[in-house]
Amino acid sequence: MSGPLLVLEDIRKTYISGGGLAVEVLRGVSLTVEAGEFVAIVGSSGSGKSTLMNILGGLDRPTSGRYRVDGRDVTALEGDERAALRRDGFGFVFQHYHLIPGTTAQENVEMPGRYAGLPAPLRESRAVELLGRLGLEERRHHRPNQLSGGQQQRVSIARALMNDAPVILADEPTGALDSASGAEVVALLRELSAAGRTVILITHDRKVAEAASRVIEMRDGRIVADSGRPAPPPVGAFPAPPERVVAGASLWTDAGEALSAALRSLGANGFRTALTLLGIVIGVASVIALLAIGEGAKQAVMARVGALGVNLVFVLAGSGDPRLPATPLTEADGEAILRLPNVESVMPYLDTPVMVRHGNIDHRTEGLATSASLPLTHRWPVAQGAFFTRADERAGAAVAVLGHGVAERLFPRGESPLGKHVLVNNIPFLVTGVMAKKGDLTGNQSTDDWVFVPLSTGVQRLIGKPDLQLILVSVHDVGRIERTRDAIHALLSERHGQEDFQIRDVTARIQAAAETQDTMTLLLGCAAVITLLVGGIGVMNIMLVSVTERTREIGIRMAVGARAADIERQFLMEAALVAGLGGLVGVALGLAGGAVIGLLAMPVVFTATAIAGAVASAVLTGMVFGLIPARRAARLDPVAALASE
Template sequence: MTTAAHAPGDAPRPLIELQGIRKSYGGRGGRGGKEEGAGSPATTVLHGISLRLYAGEFVAVVGASGSGKSTLMHILGCLDRPSAGRYLFDDQDVASFDADALAWLRREAFGFVFQGYHLVPSESARENTEIPALYAGMPEAERRARATALLERLDMGARLDHRPHQLSGGQQQRVAIARALMNGGRIILADEPTGALDSKSGAEVMALLHELADAGHTIILITHDRSVAAQARRIIEIRDGRIVADSGEHTGEGAAAIAAAPSPVFSRPSVTGGASLPADIREATRAAWRVMWSNRFRTGLTLLGIVIGVASVIVMLAVGGGSQRKVMAQFETFGTRTMFVSVQLASLRNPSAPLTLDDALAVRALPNVEGVAPYIEDRVVVRRGNIDHLTEGGGATVDFSRVLGWGVSRGVMFDAEDERRIAKVAVIGETVRQRLFADGQDPVGQDILVDKVPFQVVGVLASKGATNGEDQDDRVVVPLSSAATRVYGHPHPTWLAVQVRDIDKAQETAAAIEAQLERQQAGRHVLIWNRVEALRVQTETARAMTLMLGLIAIVSLIVGGIGVMNVMLMTVRERTREIGIRVATGARQRDILRQFMTEAVLVTSVGGTVGVVAGLGIVVGLMLAGVPVLFSLAASVGAFGCAVLTGVIFGFMPARNAARLDPVVALAGE
């Protein structure tokens, strides 16, 4: 920004020049009126105001209420735009300034002192003073030091941390003056600065304004009190929107006096073109937390919806995931790609043909079949010493371990050579080991009797647990050849375990197996337990249930978001004047948008954090109660992220409304 200083002998250049300024309300496109074309009559407040103001002047604009004084001040301070005419500031046409440029001009050139003080209620005296410098991007330490120095200069050093409600009217006005000077206060616009003060406080404020004028500041005093106006060096009288008297232009040497001000406190500080993003967000977060804390009950109710939503997402997905894992665990007992084939007995007089090893070879040759394990099964008595135990006996080929995914926990599995030579070797289940070898001896290498036939234990099967109430570890398995010749006396498998390659073709493979076995033996009734298809259906069902539960939880999160939006809309209405104050002190639209967006996100972030903690607590409680749950870090992070996103989405409209508020309307709000 250039200065209005001039060299000796040069004609002085006005700092502010108004040329035929008019301001109307209502009518077509006028602020505060109806929509264009509605036909409401326009009300003209200013009628062709032309005025020149010079740097260093102390000017009083006097007039009765309704004469247009405040409207003129709003236009001078770039809080409002004229309906017609030109406003030149330092030879620059203000009409060409966009919203950010106007905010920069208010921040760099003007300082406002209002009749109603217009301090932010939640901020201390020092924090109120710092507001213009915050939006100017002044470093925090420098900002704090300057605010402290200004307040101490105005005899407010003992009340730096007092809130506005803890200060008298005169003290609040002193804070307002300090705020006006924070960024240098080149031009002080004082609107009825003594109107709400007692005579003593009013005299003190006027003394301060005189001191500022002597220091080189340009003072524009708006008042209806002629005794107050008489203290100015130039008096302009306005009536019905027109200038009716002007005591004359006093150019003085104000511009030069600014540089030579007697007190360095009033010298213009070095500021940048705007607040930095990190500093702005940090300050917005601090202010948002203070607002939340001052409205704890309402904030708590708002947080409740977010807390319930986030906790619900975590708990619902944990329960759904636990149920799905339980289903998968049950199916993984004998492999997730395995189906079982047996034959049904038609009747005692007409029995169905049993399965044979040739059937196993025929099934093995079918497409999509990766392996077949025939298995002879029946109840047997096993004995060691004087201990007898009734268990499930089985005869299997070497494919048993691979097809059913069943290895050994100790020892080895019998091999093809054992099967070829009809070896009397066996592997036992964990339950059988506990019954026969309760003395703690290693069963590997020990002999046991299987239906009175001696077998040597070569391995212990890995534990599978119980499936559908049946103990899968209560069994003994021997080579199929040994079972057929030494134990059961026949080679017919009880069932075939069939492993498929592609689970998506499991249904087709089951039909092919049934057709093949019926071709092998006409009239045979084949039963196929298609565990692969059942697993697919169960998995899809569990996934659908989890999705449904998650959607229900998300709905509750959306409801919480609507609550946030409702509270933010109420907050904007309640803090309309604060928004006007911040705009008057140099805040840009994006600064206001960022502040209220920060508040919305802070609310949902706190709610999300509490919701995650509550959700994890419930999950732990369910685990202790024996409910199958599966904690997911991704679900917790996702739920928290959704909560924050809810704040962004539902906080945007209220924040945008706040940023778009008309400064003049906002300042007049309650």
């Protein structure tokens, strides 16, 4: 070191009062302090000594003048540079200790080391060593409210020594202590000076100032007396400084400190935290439950539509335009379609209302006249017996296959319908089979409630005319279904001489149903997201209150070297933690609520994507709405923050 450690040249500081009046607190202070000096600055209240200390420690900046630390001009330093100056150059000992409530003595001492980037094991051993040197090793796990005033001040001295700062700034360190504790603190400061540190003591007590080797008196913002500057004292023995990373804390170190601080803050205000969580919980639970309901409804509709078969093409009679004459569909049309490439089977279709009777049980349902290809075309197996054959069709046989529901209605005692006769519109039909349970495919009537008879038999005995309502076509290759549909269109247009038919396939129906259900799911999701945003506003409000309540804590962290990014990260972490906890509780509530709805009302389907997305959205919401409070905290002035109540 080639020159003085601290040099102030014509330092002036002017504050603007609330009424807009300029108040000059420092009036051209010039001062030089050598390394290793023990300097006491004395003066009455309002003399400007505390303001001078704030400027010396980088907590405040002068209105004009120059200030150099070890030859470096620090007058115009901003942001992180000033934080680094405080972290690596100065240790603060305050009149009211300024320990963080809710943290232990050791955690308070470790704090500067966190912001300096010290590894956890080195930081912990250094804190234990310092507290042991100051007689507090057995009290290191006690919180500030469990320590006496003298013990708290010794903890603050240990914190000031954590990063081995070359300058110790003590602002009225004995002001809140009894005489015995005050004497102990003064003795510690003298010992630190003897160990080679530069100690600057701010006090109004001249007896305390006598402990220093140099006394400077201030009055009305000026230095009015200086006892002179003796040679630096010899270097004594004090805990050796750690090897520190002067670039500051790493992202993970900062995140760990932010997380631990957030947990302490949330735990200290449990009821308020619960109220804050409520909005997020309701929002996430709504997202989970409503998306599950939407997905369940979508899959149910898709199942009904898909059960018809994705390989099916529907050829319907009539163009849909009543002004055009219509040529009915015929069995010959079906046979011609069957000869087209990629066509697997053709199922003609005629239906009519029928009354079915067995014994003294009557049941009104739908009779379906069709071909023997129905099980293949519809991918619909027979559960009992067998479906009628093509020979039955050619012979016009009076045979019938019952739907699962019809069989249960006509034979309620579990009696097998096979080989029995039933009356269909008072015409006896022999039951040859019972279809497997299929379910509701049409949205209004279950296909399990149909009776199936050969087409020729139905035309002759039940319907009376051969005009087909529908021809159902199954294809081999679903990838070529559009080409097959075009071929059917060309064939029928040629046969009929006009377009008096309609062609549909299940792919289009599935797509339309999917789009409809996606829209409904989106609407449900939007409603849930609105609830989540309301919860986010609640997080922002409570975080703004937290910043106001913890302003002094923020000032303390800044005094020991926290950068603006460290403060911002801490409050963002806290907001994310609140939202994340709310998200997890909301997931549990949403799963429970959705399960109850699924049992009582409708199908629900939970997806990992929806659950993960809801939690991620909650955390993101917390961080977005926590950004304003976090930035407000990071932009606080350290001096103003320390002075807050």
